[in-house]
Amino acid sequence: MRRRSPVPPSPLPQRDGVDPVRVRLPFDGAWETVREHLVERLAAGAGVIDGMLDAGLIVGADGRPVAPDAAYVPGMFVWFHRELPDEVPVPFPLEVVYRDEHIVVADKPHFLATTPRGSHVTETALARLRRELGIPALGAAHRLDRLTAGLVLFTVRPEERGAYQSLFRDRAVRKEYEAVAPYREALELPRTVRSRIEKERGVPAAREVPGEPNAVSRVESAEHRGRLARYRLLPSTGQTHQLRVHMNALGVPILGDPLYPVVTGPVPAGDFRRPLQLLARVLEFTDPVTGHRHAYRSGRTLLAWSAYDEWAGDGRSQ
DSSP, X not given: OOOOOOOOOOSSOOBTXXXXXXXXXXXXOOOSBHHHHHHHHHOSOHHHHHHHHHTTOXXXXXXXXXXXXXXXXXXXXXXXXXXXXXXXXXXSOOEEEEEOSSEEEEEEOTTOBSSOBXXXXXXXXXXXXXXXXXXXXXXXXXXXXXXXXXXXXXXXXXXXXXXXXXXXXXXXXXXXXXXXXXXXXXXXOXXXXXXXXXXXXXXXXXXXXXXXXXXXXXXXXXXXETTEEEEEEEESSOOTTHHHHHHHHTTOOOTTOSSSSSXXXXXXXXXXXXXXXXXXXXXXXXXXXXXXXXXXXXXOOOHHHHTHXXXXXXXXXX
């Protein structure tokens, strides 16, 4: 078995809080030049790759530009910065509720992605915090959906990130969410919902399918006011869109949801009027590095509850 060499540090700095792209050339392949492989692998078009090579924007481990005719070397690393998309700034503050030498706990607003992905790169919680706190090595221990607000845990030291991520993998974190959804008098609560949820790549909405349950959520009623109710949600697993899928299955889809019960399409860029009424309210865990017990509560409020008359009278919110 071929022994892989360790990954060298990036020769390029971050840009706007975003890491450069790192590509490792496969050990097996018939390419003659680095250029040939990048054109095939990145699907960016020969003109784009040629332009980057000519401008010296693709570099090797020593930080020197890769020559346009550089020979293919199996296992070689190259780095470059991708062209950042134009993004509409998310006009809501990202609050830091706790910070020490190991972790940062932030209270994320609606519409702000947790980490760079797709068309959301610089307008993400991770990129913002790296810039604002001056911590280039900051990483996310878990993620919240872009449309969900609330508490997110970030790690300061890369070598400790795995320990914090394992808390979520091993279900050693107590998470409590709050949601506003239609009130159904006939819905018996509290109850625990168990189902199998699958999310296909490229399909916006997840779905429940037959099979062994992989998603478990406890749903409790906090209070109700006319047509709307506030719910307390306690997931013990972390499947994609789990709480949104389970609330929809109970016949009380969360207000402002563009996917459940009907996919209405992506929220237009710059439209921040009707956020998904889902909030990661509580985050509690024992620090795997220091042993300290952490307990945090989001200071945000859900708009549909504070502006009840507007939301209750709008049929689209149902």
